[in-house]
Amino acid sequence: MSQPFPFSAIVGQDEMKLAILVATVDASIGGVLVFGDRGTGKSTAVRALAALLPKMRAVVGCPYQCDPADGAPCCAQCAAGKGTLKSHLVPVPVVDMPLGATEDRVVGALDLERALTRGEKAFEPGLLARANRGFLYIDEVNLLEDHLVDLLIDVAASGENLVEREGLSVRHPARFVIVGSGNPEEGELRPQLLDRFGLSVEVTTPTDLPTRVEVVRRRDAYERDRDAFVAHWKKHDDKLRKKIIAAREHLPNVQVPDGVVEQAARLCMALGTDGLRGELTLIRAARALAAFEGDDAVRDAHLRRIAPPALRHRLRRDPLDDAGSGARVDRAVEDLFGK
Amino acid sequence: MTPVPARVSIARWKTCLENRTRPGDDRATVVDDPWLRAALACALCAVDPVGTGGVRLHAQAGPVRDAWLAQLRDMLPPGTPMRRVPFNVTDGRLLGGLDLTATLRAGRPVAERGLLVEAHGGFVLLAMAERLPPGTAARVTAVMDAGEVALARDGIALTSAAAFAVVALDEGLEDEPLSTALCDRLAFHLDLDGLRAQTCTPLPVSAADIERARARLPVIAVPPGATEALAATALALGVSSMRALLQSVRVARAAAALDGRDAVAEDDVTLAAQLVLAPRATQFPTSETAPEQADAPPPEPDDTPPEDTSPPEPEAGQDASDSDAQPPDDRPLDDVVLQAAQAAIPPGLLARLQAAAGRLPRARSAGRAGALRAGGLRGRPAGIRRGTPGNGARLNLIETLRAAAPWQPLRRAARAGAPSNCLIDVRPDDFRITRFAQRSETTTIFLVDASGSSALNRLAEAKGAVELLLADCYVRRDRVALIAFRGTGAEVLLPPTRSLVRAKRSLAGLPGGGGTPLAAGIDAGWLMADAVQRRGDTPTLVLLTDGRANVARDGAGGRARAEEDARSAARRVRASAFRALFIDTSPRPQPAARELAADMAAMYMPLSAADAVSISKIVRAIS
Numbered sequence: 001m002s003q004p005f006p007f008s009a010i011v012g013q014d015e016m017k018l019a020i021l022v023a024t025v026d027a028s029i030g031g032v033l034v035f036g037d038r039g040t041g042k043s044t045a046v047r048a049l050a051a052l053l054p055k056m057r058a059v060v061g062c063p064y065q066c067d068p069a070d071g072a073p074c075c076a077q078c079a080a081g082k083g084t085l086k087s088h089l090v091p092v093p094v095v096d097m098p099l100g101a102t103e104d105r106v107v108g109a110l111d112l113e114r115a116l117t118r119g120e121k122a123f124e125p126g127l128l129a130r131a132n133r134g135f136l137y138i139d140e141v142n143l144l145e146d147h148l149v150d151l152l153i154d155v156a157a158s159g160e161n162l163v164e165r166e167g168l169s170v171r172h173p174a175r176f177v178i179v180g181s182g183n184p185e186e187g188e189l190r191p192q193l194l195d196r197f198g199l200s201v202e203v204t205t206p207t208d209l210p211t212r213v214e215v216v217r218r219r220d221a222y223e224r225d226r227d228a229f230v231a232h233w234k235k236h237d238d239k240l241r242k243k244i245i246a247a248r249e250h251l252p253n254v255q256v257p258d259g260v261v262e263q264a265a266r267l268c269m270a271l272g273t274d275g276l277r278g279e280l281t282l283i284r285a286a287r288a289l290a291a292f293e294g295d296d297a298v299r300d301a302h303l304r305r306i307a308p309p310a311l312r313h314r315l316r317r318d319p320l321d322d323a324g325s326g327a328r329v330d331r332a333v334e335d336l337f338g339k
Numbered sequence: 340m341t342p343v344p345a346r347v348s349i350a351r352w353k354t355c356l357e358n359r360t361r362p363g364d365d366r367a368t369v370v371d372d373p374w375l376r377a378a379l380a381c382a383l384c385a386v387d388p389v390g391t392g393g394v395r396l397h398a399q400a401g402p403v404r405d406a407w408l409a410q411l412r413d414m415l416p417p418g419t420p421m422r423r424v425p426f427n428v429t430d431g432r433l434l435g436g437l438d439l440t441a442t443l444r445a446g447r448p449v450a451e452r453g454l455l456v457e458a459h460g461g462f463v464l465l466a467m468a469e470r471l472p473p474g475t476a477a478r479v480t481a482v483m484d485a486g487e488v489a490l491a492r493d494g495i496a497l498t499s500a501a502a503f504a505v506v507a508l509d510e511g512l513e514d515e516p517l518s519t520a521l522c523d524r525l526a527f528h529l530d531l532d533g534l535r536a537q538t539c540t541p542l543p544v545s546a547a548d549i550e551r552a553r554a555r556l557p558v559i560a561v562p563p564g565a566t567e568a569l570a571a572t573a574l575a576l577g578v579s580s581m582r583a584l585l586q587s588v589r590v591a592r593a594a595a596a597l598d599g600r601d602a603v604a605e606d607d608v609t610l611a612a613q614l615v616l617a618p619r620a621t622q623f624p625t626s627e628t629a630p631e632q633a634d635a636p637p638p639e640p641d642d643t644p645p646e647d648t649s650p651p652e653p654e655a656g657q658d659a660s661d662s663d664a665q666p667p668d669d670r671p672l673d674d675v676v677l678q679a680a681q682a683a684i685p686p687g688l689l690a691r692l693q694a695a696a697g698r699l700p701r702a703r704s705a706g707r708a709g710a711l712r713a714g715g716l717r718g719r720p721a722g723i724r725r726g727t728p729g730n731g732a733r734l735n736l737i738e739t740l741r742a743a744a745p746w747q748p749l750r751r752a753a754r755a756g757a758p759s760n761c762l763i764d765v766r767p768d769d770f771r772i773t774r775f776a777q778r779s780e781t782t783t784i785f786l787v788d789a790s791g792s793s794a795l796n797r798l799a800e801a802k803g804a805v806e807l808l809l810a811d812c813y814v815r816r817d818r819v820a821l822i823a824f825r826g827t828g829a830e831v832l833l834p835p836t837r838s839l840v841r842a843k844r845s846l847a848g849l850p851g852g853g854g855t856p857l858a859a860g861i862d863a864g865w866l867m868a869d870a871v872q873r874r875g876d877t878p879t880l881v882l883l884t885d886g887r888a889n890v891a892r893d894g895a896g897g898r899a900r901a902e903e904d905a906r907s908a909a910r911r912v913r914a915s916a917f918r919a920l921f922i923d924t925s926p927r928p929q930p931a932a933r934e935l936a937a938d939m940a941a942m943y944m945p946l947s948a949a950d951a952v953s954i955s956k957i958v959r960a961i962s
Contacts, residue, residue, distance in 0.1 A: 018504065038582065043484060096489060098489040098493065100430040101491040101492065102491070102492045103725055105491035105492060109494055110494075111493070115746060115749045116749075117446060117447050119748060120749075139484075140477045140520075143473060143474050143477045147907055165768055174855075179825050199357075205581055206581070207579065209567070209571055209574060211573070212570045212584060215585075216566050216585055216588055217566060242840075257494075290407060
């Protein structure tokens with residue numbers, strides 16, 4: 001696993017790649033849900049992220065990778081040592097949530113080793129701590145146990161993790177982007193969890209011969225000589241990385257004209273999405289997309305491109321319409337913006 | 340399907356098997372002997388266990404399966420681990436966890452290795468794989484993908500390498516599907532049913548041969564054209580999974596390695612298509628889906644004599660960069676591969692698939708009973724979690740004590756001085772509760788068209804079919820409900836009940852006559868199915884009608900509006916993803932009825948084509 005498959009070498013699946021990239025530009029959009037056929041590179045794309053993303057500055061020795069520049073909520077350890085902290089560059093954490101993980105390892109618990117060998121009570125951070133400021137990837141999210149799903153929703157919403165064990169009370173920052181993937185045939189996702197994801201993408205297996213051959217070729221080349229393959233794609237990944245960095249810097253300067261906000265509201269009304277979360281996400285994602293493409297203001301074209309992933313999972317199920325929710329969003333977008 | 344004769348005599352392979360000699364290069368182009376196919380798959384899987392993922396072995400326990408497994412064991416280098424995983428394995432045993440006994444003895448955390456880690460470099464045998472819960476299957480596939488077990492359990496965080504191949508021992512009947520996620524990762528799908536142990540001679544491949552092939556594997560070149568041929572074949576056979584395609588390339592490479600060559604040749608590609616792609620076929624290649632066939636003559640019987648097998652490998656193999664991976668008989672490689680694969684499609688597979696087509700993908704439930712419902716207070720234990728007992732949750736004493744055990748020294752130290760007479764200090768944090776999963780009941784709702792047109796046609800037969808189904812429902816302890824529609828509306832004759840006598844009686848007394856308010860009937864069925872689902876049960880709708888609606892929802896006559904209403908009602912059934920069966924009772928099946936069934940995503944079954952027994956078989960299959 002030392003050399004993951006490079007992000008830019010993934011063939012096709014443009015909507016999925018775009019959604020993931022937009023979420024890396026602006027983490028406040030919320031998570032990304034990737035649902036669809038097996039063997040379409042869902043996991044590959046997420047696992048490639050760690051190598052793709054620009055490194056971040058973090059306090060040395062901090063289990064939560066606190067940002068030294070961040071004034072506000074950081075862990076107790078960093079708050080105590082304020083001003084004297086050393087920092088270094090670390091890769092953005094992309095934490096794979098193992099299926100079968102028990103709750104104590106997810107939220108963190110008492111350090112068993114120290115308790116047994118030295119009789120000390122010490123907190124051992126869990127997966128949520130490791131994912132702070134990064135990504136938490138849950139493969140087969142629909143198979144995750146309900147109580148863990150509830151817990152993740154709770155932490156993702158509040159941005160901090162609170163653990164009370166053995167008279168020990170620990171509160172630490174846990175801000176991360178959840179990326180979930182799954183196959184609808186294995187089970188539906190609960191609507192509460194669905195709504196927590198900012199963007200939702202449907203992936204399908206490519207059906208044209210050249211694409212399929214290319215997928216197999218690249219995978220084969222990668223498996224036969226990982227180093228050479230990764231080196232070959234490095235410049236593409238580098239280019240993408242620069243684009244992400246530029247987009248993050250550019251993001252605050254991107255204007256959102258009133259007309260675009262109105263259009264977004266109209267789109268959401270036409271689709272009857274519940275709550276305001278849809279509109280907010282739509283605007284944020286469109287702004288991140290504009291920043292990613294180097295535009296100074298959000299235009300209708302951005303809305304059009306990002307509307308399906310931002311809205312398709314927020315529609316109420318219409319029993320009399322058997323078309324997929326993606327098709328309904330497309331239809332509403334066409335009605336609003338014209339073909 | 341046009342039979343494609345073997346280009347190489349199978350008899351020679353068979354002789355090889357009997358004489359236990361090395362077969363040499365003359366691999367059959369079409370391997371139509373199922374045991375030979377299974378034996379070859381076994382050898383190829385042994386050559387590249389991790390790359391091919393493994394084997395789905397559909398066979399009942401018996402001498403044939405034992406022979407296959409024995410052959411696999413003989414082919415593996417000595418010391419290769421092989422671990423058997425029962426379907427009800429716990430997470431702790433599968434992935435690993437805290438070894439409490441050793442931990443307490445050593446005074447420091449000791450991790451227990453899981454079965455998957457123990458199988459590193461070898462094979463995992465999944466016993467009764469068809470009963471594997473989706474969660475367990477997902478854990479196995481996640482480890483297969485990552486090649487390691489990332490353990491995060493019981494206070495232990497540990498990553499250990501776990502690269503293995505899976506042999507899923509599938510003893511299921513046709514209606515008990517294996518986890519599709521798992522199947523997708525296994526290159527070979529073998530069916531040993533119907534084979535006799537006497538004919539199962541092991542392939543003359545030794546562990547040393549396998550080791551030589553493994554050493555050769557990294558240098559095997561795949562000529563251009565080979566991947567294209569496999570990709571085109573996969574498309575033509577309707578195999579959409581990208582993993583299957585990747586696996587077929589790896590299998591072709593393993594085949595070349597086993598034969599001691601440096602490059603993949605045509606025969607390897609054909610073999611890979613037969614072993615990997617053909618068993619997954621979802622369609623017969625047609626001219627629309629396989630345009631590459633259009634310019635070639637239609638598949639004619641290939642009259643190449645068996646002797647004419649001067650292997651094309653040397654030229655096709657060595658000129659890896661050259662694109663002339665053309666077979667000697669001038670047909671494009673795609674066609675050869677496709678025909679070979681087509682010949683290897685198991686009989687009956689496509690018929691089964693067609694029967695299953697049109698059903699919406701829905702949450703898989705294990706077996707044929709109702710969907711599983713977790714979190715209930717009854718049923719089988721389905722895992723343990725931290726939590727507070729009470730409110731119906733039951734304390735799991737053993738697990739609670741296990742959770743408390745490691746902390747005893749710490750807690751004793753903390754309360755040092757304070758007098759205590761308790762042996763074990765258990766805190767609320769330690770409480771573990773057992774979760775239960777309960778199979779929900781199935782309720783079969785019969786929607787019977789009792790209108791005049793139906794009564795004329797086959798109301799009596801329909802009643803007969805329902806009675807047979809009722810007998811089935813009795814066997815499965817299902818509940819049944821009966822709704823009849825005629826005249827201007829639908830009437831619930833029997834709310835969901837377990838009393839089959841009542842169902843029979845109300846059915847017998849069902850009079851016929853009047854218009855066909857199909858929309859009202861379907862609506863009534865949907866309402867009841869919805870209510871059943873809300874109760875937590877699993878509904879199945881069985882609609883018996885001739886499909887000729889002539890009364891609209893509001894009771895007004897008129898065929899056009901009535902049909903429109905019926906279709907919108909049918910779409911609602913589909914949107915709710917209820918299981919449904921549409922039995923067309925008209926003497927000559929109508930396309931309109933078939934469309935209506937498609938709108939409901941129901942299985943369609945013309946009564947004229949079926950007697951009551953076959954209908955009851957189908958209901959059993961879908962529910």
